[in-house]
Structure formats: C-alpha cells, structure tokens
Amino acid sequence: MGVPAAGRLDGVAAFGTGFSSSMGHSYTPCVVAGTFVTLEGPEGSGKTVVARRLAEELQRLGRRVVLTREPGGTRLGERVREVLLGRSDLGIDPRADALLFNAARAQLVAEVIRPALARGEVVLCARFADSTLAYQGHGAGLPIDELREIARVATGGLEPDLTILLDVDPEVGIRRKAPGARNRFESIDLAFHRRVRDGFLALAREAPARWRVVDSSRHIDRVFDDALALVQAEIADPVRA
Numbered sequence: 001m002g003v004p005a006a007g008r009l010d011g012v013a014a015f016g017t018g019f020s021s022s023m024g025h026s027y028t029p030c031v032v033a034g035t036f037v038t039l040e041g042p043e044g045s046g047k048t049v050v051a052r053r054l055a056e057e058l059q060r061l062g063r064r065v066v067l068t069r070e071p072g073g074t075r076l077g078e079r080v081r082e083v084l085l086g087r088s089d090l091g092i093d094p095r096a097d098a099l100l101f102n103a104a105r106a107q108l109v110a111e112v113i114r115p116a117l118a119r120g121e122v123v124l125c126a127r128f129a130d131s132t133l134a135y136q137g138h139g140a141g142l143p144i145d146e147l148r149e150i151a152r153v154a155t156g157g158l159e160p161d162l163t164i165l166l167d168v169d170p171e172v173g174i175r176r177k178a179p180g181a182r183n184r185f186e187s188i189d190l191a192f193h194r195r196v197r198d199g200f201l202a203l204a205r206e207a208p209a210r211w212r213v214v215d216s217s218r219h220i221d222r223v224f225d226d227a228l229a230l231v232q233a234e235i236a237d238p239v240r241a
C-alpha cells in the first residue's frame with residue numbers, strides 16, 4: 001500500500017482540508033471498505049495528539065490513513081468551526097449548535113470520510129456524532145433521540161467501526177489547557193463537563209461492541225499504546241454488525 005502525502009499530517013492541514021469533492025458517492029459497506037475509527041472524550045483528554053500519533057504510526061506500518069476532525073476537516077467545516085468555537089457574542093442556542101455541528105459533519109462525511117472508506121483507507125476522526133450526543137444532549141439537555149435523528153440525516157447512517165473514549169476527569173482535562181486558549185465550550189462550568197463525561201461513559205456502556213474506554217489520566221505514551229492496540233485489533237479483525 002502507498003503512503004499518502006506527508007503534508008496531510010502537518011498541522012491543521014492534516015485534518016483534511018483541500019480534498020476533492022466526491023458529492024453523491026454512494027457508500028457500500030463491503031469487504032474492500034476501509035476502517036472508520038473515532039476518538040471521543042471530554043476536554044483535554046488528548047484526542048488530537050493521540051489521533052496524530054496513530055496516523056503517523058499506521059502510515060509507518062504501510063496503511064493509507066486519513067486524519068480528520070470535527071468540527072472541521074473541510075473548507076466549509078473549518079468556517080463553521082470558527083463560528084462555533086470563536087469567542088463571540090452570538091448567543092448560539094444549543095439547538096443551533098446541534099444543527100451547525102451536523103452541517104459540518106454532513107460535509108465531512110460526503111467530502112472526506114465516505115470517499116476514503118470506499119478507497120479502503122483507515123479514517124481517524126477526532127470527535128464525531130457522539131460528541132453532539134454528549135455535549136448538546138447530556139451536557140446542554142437536548143433530547144438524545146432527536147439528536148440521534150439529526151445525526152442520522154447528516155451522516156446518511158454512517159457509524160464508526162470503532163470508537164475510542166479517552167476518558168479523563170474534566171477537572172484534570174480542562175486544567176491541561178491554558179485559560180486564554182479555551183474555546184466557547186471549555187469556558188462552560190465544571191458541572192456541564194461532568195455531565196458530558198458521564199454522557200460519554202453512558203454511550204459507551206450502551207454500545208459495548210463499538211466503544212472501548214481508555215484511561216486518559218495516564219501518561220500520553222500509555223494512552224497512545226492502548227489506542228494503537230485497539231485500532232490494530234479492529235483492522236485485523238473487524239467486527240461488523
């Protein structure tokens with residue numbers, strides 16, 4: 001297998017802007033399809049670092065990898081990210097949050113994720129639809145079943161093969177970020193972030209075939225080792241429902 005351009009792993013460009021559009025592509029989950037892995041977790045759980053290191057290691061092992069993130073990963077998605085995470089006074093309602101995250105998600109699925117899976121590649125995505133369930137659902141109180149339905153429309157029903165929850169106490173996670181570097185969500189009170197964490201853990205308990213929980217309070221090297229072993233096991237022996 002070939003190795004994608006190194007530029008894909010450099011900085012923000014690594015997260016998938018500049019891909020050619022494959023709108024309208026229909027995805028068929030068959031034996032040649034790739035592997036879709038998402039990393040989820042509360043603030044400061046190490047998703048970005050672990051995702052980047054996973055991509056580098058899998059490429060080194062000869063896999064074709066697409067590394068991307070939410071919100072973002074497309075030109076539209078990065079614009080939506082600026083609106084959602086900017087320190088603005090837009091007063092965005094949680095329902096508007098949910099729809100905007102899903103608008104970015106729809107574009108990412110169509111433009112980046114489905115085409116890469118159809119090429120048989122490994123897609124690593126930092127956050128996906130479960131973040132909306134945890135943040136806008138468990139955190140902000142919107143009904144989970146409604147959010148699932150919005151996400152189903154946005155993704156066309158695409159679900160990850162494997163979701164790794166990097167679990168950490170939000171108090172520890174948020175402390176890892178400098179106050180000046182905190183986004184709109186990171187500035188919300190600790191009680192919100194505790195609901196988000198508990199929400200992630202509840203989602204993981206509900207679908208144990210897809211989720212794996214990794215203790216992310218440990219050194220990042222240990223977290224990475226565990227995540228790599230999980231991804232390699234998924235690639236070697238995909239459990240597809």
Ligand code: TYD
Pocket residue numbers: 043048069070071085101127128129131132133135136183185186
């Ligand atoms: P994140 O990617 O964690 O930030 P950084 O790259 O700065 O570490 O930031 C995304 C933020 O958006 C995070 O606070 C969680 C929030 N979010 C939602 O509330 N709902 C969603 O559906 C998604 C994808 C993210």
